[in-house]
Amino acid sequence: MSSKINWLVNNTNPGAIVLQSWLTQNGISPSLVRKYVSSGWLNKIRAGVYFRPESTGKLQPTWVEALNAMNEQLELSIYLAGVSSLTHQGLSHYLQLGREQVWLGCSSKHSLPKWLREFDGQNWLFYTNNKLTQTSEKDFITIKVNNREVKASSAELAAYEVVNSIGKHISFEHAAELFQGLVNLSPRRVQSILNRSEAVQTNRLFLFLSHYYQHQWAKRLDESQIYLGSGKRQVVAQGRYDERYQITVPVSFIKSKEENQYG
Structure with missing residues (x-):
């Protein structure tokens, strides 16, 4: 596991909303986020807003x-x-x-x-x-x-x-x-x-x-x-x-x- 994806796993919970602005501050670029989306580590909600899916298969975050x-x-x-x-x-x-x-x-x-x-x-x-x-x-x-x-x-x-x-x-x-x-x-x-x-x-x-x-x-x-x-x-x-x-x-x-x- 790469250091960046390892950081993501350690600093977010399954089910969390993850914002691109925060990821960028921590060294994870939009191009890298796109790779995480394509590999299933993140789901895109809308531009700059992502969701880390849970193992239960939950696909949408709550308030x-x-x-x-x-x-x-x-x-x-x-x-x-x-x-x-x-x-x-x-x-x-x-x-x-x-x-x-x-x-x-x-x-x-x-x-x-x-x-x-x-x-x-x-x-x-x-x-x-x-x-x-x-x-x-x-x-x-x-x-x-x-x-x-x-x-x-x-x-x-x-x-x-x-x-x-x-x-x-x-x-x-x-x-x-x-x-x-x-x-x-x-x-x-x-x-x-x-x-x-x-x-x-x-x-x-x-x-x-x-x-x-x-x-x-x-x-x-x-x-x-x-x-x-x-x-x-x-x-x-x-x-x-x-x-x-x-x-x-x-x-x-x-x-x-x-x-x-x-x-």
């Missing part, structure tokens, strides 16, 4: 390999976000029908290569945390999807991303259903994220839902450190007004005084 190629070969910081992160952490029981919609966190959709945006007809949802003043490596975790390691938002950041998407990418009711199950969030991590958030409506909604479901971690949050702005916010049309957080929410989420969740 997991696409995400890993972005991070490991192009060194673009993108990650599994929002609903997808919660789902693959086992924190969502919401059944998606048809092809899974995959939430990807990125700085800009347009910064991503065309082949990823058009990947095998994948149903992507590109999410940008532009209302957080900054993110930290502590906001992310590594999880396993289809036996592959994937960078993902932590449960706390994913919850924030879901709430921040209400009315844009997700309904209030769906977000609330997901939020109901988040009983084990870290109050320290939640506090850190909300302290960095400039999204007034999102911050208010996050706190509203945390109290609505009476999550124990919510009692340890210091709301005086969280930017809640001023004035009313209409989250849903024809909703009911919540006085504490000055937001309109679906009528079914306003409790009577006897049931008041705030105590």
Whole structure:
């Protein structure tokens, strides 16, 4: 086995997407890649994008390999976000029908290569945390999807991303259903994220839902450190007004005084 093909085998996994730009950086030219394609070491997906076939005969990569190629070969910081992160952490029981919609966190959709945006007809949802003043490596975790390691938002950041998407990418009711199950969030991590958030409506909604479901971690949050702005916010049309957080929410989420969740 030649040194170049040996390098390819040692530095990629069966089933991986392999990009020509990365191969060129490591001394493997396009002409050599063409030889690898003709000999079956690589399958061509489109110009500059290849797939290392698996022994099982699998001929097409999944979105997991696409995400890993972005991070490991192009060194673009993108990650599994929002609903997808919660789902693959086992924190969502919401059944998606048809092809899974995959939430990807990125700085800009347009910064991503065309082949990823058009990947095998994948149903992507590109999410940008532009209302957080900054993110930290502590906001992310590594999880396993289809036996592959994937960078993902932590449960706390994913919850924030879901709430921040209400009315844009997700309904209030769906977000609330997901939020109901988040009983084990870290109050320290939640506090850190909300302290960095400039999204007034999102911050208010996050706190509203945390109290609505009476999550124990919510009692340890210091709301005086969280930017809640001023004035009313209409989250849903024809909703009911919540006085504490000055937001309109679906009528079914306003409790009577006897049931008041705030105590």
